Amino acid sequence: MIYLDNAATTFPKPEDVYSMVDHIQRNLAVNVGRGSYQAANDAMKIVDETRFLMAELLNTTNPNNIIFAPSATIAANQIIMGLEWDEYKVVYVSPFEHNAIARPLEIIKQRYNITLLQLPFDGVTQKLDFEQMEQDFALNPPDYVFINHISNVTGAVLPVDIITSSSKVYDATVIVDGSQSVGLLEYNLQKSKFDYLIFAGHKNLYASWGIGGFIKNSPHRLINAFAGGTGSDSLNLSMGDSYPSSFEFGSPNIIAIASLNASLKWLKEIGIDTIAKKKKHLMNHLIEGLKSLPVVLYTPADGVEHTSVISFTVPDYEPSEVDAILSGDFDIAVRTGFHCAPFIHELIDTKSTRGTVRVSLGYFNTENDIDCLIESLRSL
Secondary structure, X not given: OEEOXXXXXXXXXXXXXXXXXXXXXXXXXXXXXXOOOHHHHHHHHHHHHHHHHHHXXXXXXXXXXXXXXXXXXXXXXXXXXXXXXXXXXXEEEOOOOOXXXXXXHHHHHHHHOXXXXXXXXXXXXXXXXXXXXXXXXXXXXXXXXXXXOEOOOOOEXXXXXXXXXXXXXXXXXXXXXXXXXXXXXXXXXXXXXXXXEEEXXXXXXXXXXXXXXXEEOOOOOOOOOOOOOOOOOOOOOOOOOOOOHXXXXXXXXXXXXXXXHXXXXXXXXXXXXHHHHHHHHHHHHHHHHXXXXXXXXXXXXXXXXXXXXXXXXXXXXXXXHHHHHHHHHHOEEXXXXXXXXXXXXXXXXXXXXXXXXXXXXXXXXXXXXXXXXXXHHHOO
């Protein structure tokens, strides 16, 4: 199989990750923080080290502000349900948001009748209209701003720092969805002004399923909307308000956390810059090949940063038909449809085409993978 669906999950994983998962499953798959025996202590050391490695990757000084969760979606829900809400709240989202953000906010909108607005982006260039945003903020000052750092549909990299700076004029709380960006883009949270960063372990961090989370990057405090066992202070019915324990309810997934431990060490050895350069080279090769075909590309305009995801449509074919041919005839895995992104397809006008064909690249892809895709599409 030629795997080109890395925005869904990176595959394959580094061999170090497979080895670590196998080792932990056989030797240390115990309940972390629930016992003082040696295996439980050794497992806790892995959790603590993984938190430190994440802090190192993101250039933040306090590992305890890194919260592990079973997925980025659950982490997003923890943040959204933990914010203070009333009918006067004004919320802005980018048109690139994933349903991990959009659907919880829709629940909040129905529950509290909040004002939910979109940040202004051009549908053709995918560029932020900065002046319009400034006008929108002046007319309807933001309380909360949600920014998807990298679109999982078009690969556009959003100007997080610019949006954050304008939002902070109004003391807004800014939440960045880094599901596609953490592990691919460089972060320095000591300098960044946004309040929360969500991450997904199984995407560009190259860990296994079952690990995600968020980083608290400001004094802002969340209401604890979820509760359960933490392995300590068991007679106290309150979850407390300390980080990270108060937000890590339930038994930690030591196998998934250990996979993140191994993948973070692998990323450190390979280097994020090396991965980004390789993926940029492959993406340029892919775009060159797609431009030789009668397809419609939905790439950001020059001047808008773009990374390893691209969407296109093929005239006279629905995306699902292209998918069926690529999979059935050529054993090529792509993603088609609306990609769990409810707003962008109105922005780029792909509702009528039933979405797009999405190709997303990973570190382990090759030029030959792309050449096979292009030749397969040429045969349509």
